[in-house]
Amino acid sequence: MTAGFDALPRRERLHARVTEALARRVIQAEQNAEPLVFPKEEILCQQLGVSRTVLRESMKVLADKGMVEMKPRAGTRARPRSEWRLLDPDILAWQAEIYADAAFLRDLCEVRLAIEPTAAGFAAVRATPEEIAEIENSLREREARSGSANGEELIELDLKFHTAVVAASHNPLLKELSGIIREPFRIALSITSRFPSTVQLGLEAHHALLAALRRRDPMAARRAAEEVVGLAMLAVEKAIRTRSRKKSTVEQFK
Amino acid sequence: MTAGFDALPRRERLHARVTEALARRVIQAEQNAEPLVFPKEEILCQQLGVSRTVLRESMKVLADKGMVEMKPRAGTRARPRSEWRLLDPDILAWQAEIYADAAFLRDLCEVRLAIEPTAAGFAAVRATPEEIAEIENSLREREARSGSANGEELIELDLKFHTAVVAASHNPLLKELSGIIREPFRIALSITSRFPSTVQLGLEAHHALLAALRRRDPMAARRAAEEVVGLAMLAVEKAIRTRSRKKSTVEQFK
DNA sequence: TAAATCATATGATATGATGTTTTACCGTGA
DNA sequence: TCACGGTAAAACATCATATCATATGATTTA
CATH class of the missing domain: 1.10.10.10 (Winged helix-like DNA-binding domain superfamily/Winged helix DNA-binding domain)
Known part of the structure; x- marks a missing residue:
C-alpha cells in the first residue's frame, strides 16, 4: 500500500x-x-x-x-x-450535496408534509407534560435569541422543536423517518430562514401548534403543523423561482 | 454440476x-x-x-x-x-416476522396514515390519465374477482391500487417510503380483509378516492385516503383486541 | 492514587485459493 | 454452409488466512 x-x-x-x-x-x-x-x-x-x-x-x-x-x-x-434507495442516509447526503435542486427540495418538503401533521396529531394525544415542556422550551429559546443568535443556532433550535414534536408522537417509525430526512431538512430550513415575513408567520404557526398540543386537540395540531410545513414550502418555492436561472447546486443555498 | x-x-x-x-x-x-x-x-x-x-x-x-x-x-x-434503523428493509422484515404485535402494526398503520393521504392529494393534481386508468383498473379487477379469487389475489390487487396511487404522486421519496413498508403492509391487509363490513366500507372509500382523482380534487382525495387508511386501522385494532390474550406472533395473523 | 505500561481485541488491508456464471469459440453433423 | 452442442476461458463471487495498526481495559509501578 x-x-x-x-x-x-x-x-x-x-x-x-x-x-x-x-x-x-x-x-x-x-x-x-x-x-x-x-x-x-x-x-x-x-x-x-x-x-x-x-x-x-x-x-x-x-x-x-x-x-x-x-x-x-x-x-x-x-x-x-x-x-436507487433514495431514503438511504448516504444517498440522501450525496443527493443533498449534488442534486439540491428544485425537484429534490420539493420532494423533501412533501415528505415532511406527510409526516409532521400526522405526528403532531398523535403527539396531541400522547405527549407527556415533560415532552410538551421541552417543545415549548425550544420555541421560547428560539424567540428569545431571535435577535442575537446567528442563523445556525436558530435553525438548530427550530430543528429541535420539530424533532421534539415527532418524538412526542411516540411512534418510533415516524421518529426514525424524521431523523433520516433531518440533514436535508436543515438545508430547507436555511432557505426558509431567509424570508423574514415567512419566519414571522412560521412562528405564529409554531405557537398555534404548541397551543393545540396543550389543549390535546389533534385536529388543530394537524392543521397547525400543515401550516408550518406549508409556509416552509412556499419559502422554498420562492427561493427556487428567484434562483431558477442559476445552476442548481447546493452552494447557492449556503 | x-x-x-x-x-x-x-x-x-x-x-x-x-x-x-x-x-x-x-x-x-x-x-x-x-x-x-x-x-x-x-x-x-x-x-x-x-x-x-x-x-x-x-x-x-x-x-x-x-x-x-x-x-x-x-x-x-x-x-x-x-x-436500530427501524426502516431498514431487513430489520423491517425481521420485525414483521417476530414483533408482529399490536404496537408494531399500529405504528405501521400510522406511517401509512401519514403517507397515503398526502400522496393522494398530490396524485389528484399530477396523475396522468394513464395512471388514473391503471388505478381504476386495479380497483375494477378487484371488485370483479371479489367473489371468485382467493384472498391472496385480492390483497395483491389492493396493494397494486395503493402502489399506483403513491406512484401517481410523482414523488420518488414518497414512492420509495411506500415500497419500504410494502411487506408489513401486506400483513396488515391480510388482517383487514377478514372483516367483511370493513372491506365493504373500504371499497366505497376506494371509489371515493378514485372519483376525487378524476375530479382533480386534492382535498377530497386526501379525505378519501384518510378514510381508507382509517378503516384499515380500525380493523387492525379490532383484530388486536380480539386476540390480545393470545401470544403475539405473526403466526396468528397468517 | 495516578500515571505509565502492557496485553489483547478489534480495525484495516492485502493476497490467494477456489467456486460460479456467462460468453465465445470450436468442432461435428446434416 | 449453418445449426447445434459442448467446452474452455474470462471475470466476478465467495471465503480464508495473514499481517500490521490502533485503541482500550487492566495491571503495575512510582
Whole structure:
C-alpha cells in the first residue's frame, strides 16, 4: 500500500473514500444521462490504488443501495436513479450535496408534509407534560435569541422543536423517518430562514401548534403543523423561482 | 454440476446466514430485555464455523443497521432497539416476522396514515390519465374477482391500487417510503380483509378516492385516503383486541 | 492514587485459493 | 454452409488466512 496518494483526510476510512468516489461517478453519469460501465476490477483497482478487497466491499455497498449492478462476465454498471434507495442516509447526503435542486427540495418538503401533521396529531394525544415542556422550551429559546443568535443556532433550535414534536408522537417509525430526512431538512430550513415575513408567520404557526398540543386537540395540531410545513414550502418555492436561472447546486443555498 | 451431493440450500450465501443468525440473537436478547455481549471474534468464528472475514462483514452490516456496537478491547455488544434503523428493509422484515404485535402494526398503520393521504392529494393534481386508468383498473379487477379469487389475489390487487396511487404522486421519496413498508403492509391487509363490513366500507372509500382523482380534487382525495387508511386501522385494532390474550406472533395473523 | 505500561481485541488491508456464471469459440453433423 | 452442442476461458463471487495498526481495559509501578 502507501502508493503515492492524496492529501485527503486519513480520518475517513479507505473504503468509505472509495465508496464515495465510485458513487460520484455513478451520480455524474446519471446527471449526464449516459450509461456507465466500470472497467473490470483489476483495472479499477489500479486506477484507485486499492486492493480488490476494498474495491469489492465498496461496490457491494453501492449494489446494496441499488446504485450499481454487478454481474459476472458482464462487468459492473450503474443503475438508473429510479432504482436507487433514495431514503438511504448516504444517498440522501450525496443527493443533498449534488442534486439540491428544485425537484429534490420539493420532494423533501412533501415528505415532511406527510409526516409532521400526522405526528403532531398523535403527539396531541400522547405527549407527556415533560415532552410538551421541552417543545415549548425550544420555541421560547428560539424567540428569545431571535435577535442575537446567528442563523445556525436558530435553525438548530427550530430543528429541535420539530424533532421534539415527532418524538412526542411516540411512534418510533415516524421518529426514525424524521431523523433520516433531518440533514436535508436543515438545508430547507436555511432557505426558509431567509424570508423574514415567512419566519414571522412560521412562528405564529409554531405557537398555534404548541397551543393545540396543550389543549390535546389533534385536529388543530394537524392543521397547525400543515401550516408550518406549508409556509416552509412556499419559502422554498420562492427561493427556487428567484434562483431558477442559476445552476442548481447546493452552494447557492449556503 | 448436476451431480452434487449437497442438496442443502447453498442458495443463501454464507454471510447472509451468519448475519441473520447474529441478528436473531440480538432480537432475542432485546425481547428478554437482557444485555448481550458477544464473545470475541476468534471464539465466535469457531462457534459459527466461519472465517473472521465473514464474521466481520456480517457484524459490520449489523453495526450499520444500529443493532450492535463494536469496540476494540471491549468486544461487540447488542444495542437497544431504540437505536436500530427501524426502516431498514431487513430489520423491517425481521420485525414483521417476530414483533408482529399490536404496537408494531399500529405504528405501521400510522406511517401509512401519514403517507397515503398526502400522496393522494398530490396524485389528484399530477396523475396522468394513464395512471388514473391503471388505478381504476386495479380497483375494477378487484371488485370483479371479489367473489371468485382467493384472498391472496385480492390483497395483491389492493396493494397494486395503493402502489399506483403513491406512484401517481410523482414523488420518488414518497414512492420509495411506500415500497419500504410494502411487506408489513401486506400483513396488515391480510388482517383487514377478514372483516367483511370493513372491506365493504373500504371499497366505497376506494371509489371515493378514485372519483376525487378524476375530479382533480386534492382535498377530497386526501379525505378519501384518510378514510381508507382509517378503516384499515380500525380493523387492525379490532383484530388486536380480539386476540390480545393470545401470544403475539405473526403466526396468528397468517 | 495516578500515571505509565502492557496485553489483547478489534480495525484495516492485502493476497490467494477456489467456486460460479456467462460468453465465445470450436468442432461435428446434416 | 449453418445449426447445434459442448467446452474452455474470462471475470466476478465467495471465503480464508495473514499481517500490521490502533485503541482500550487492566495491571503495575512510582
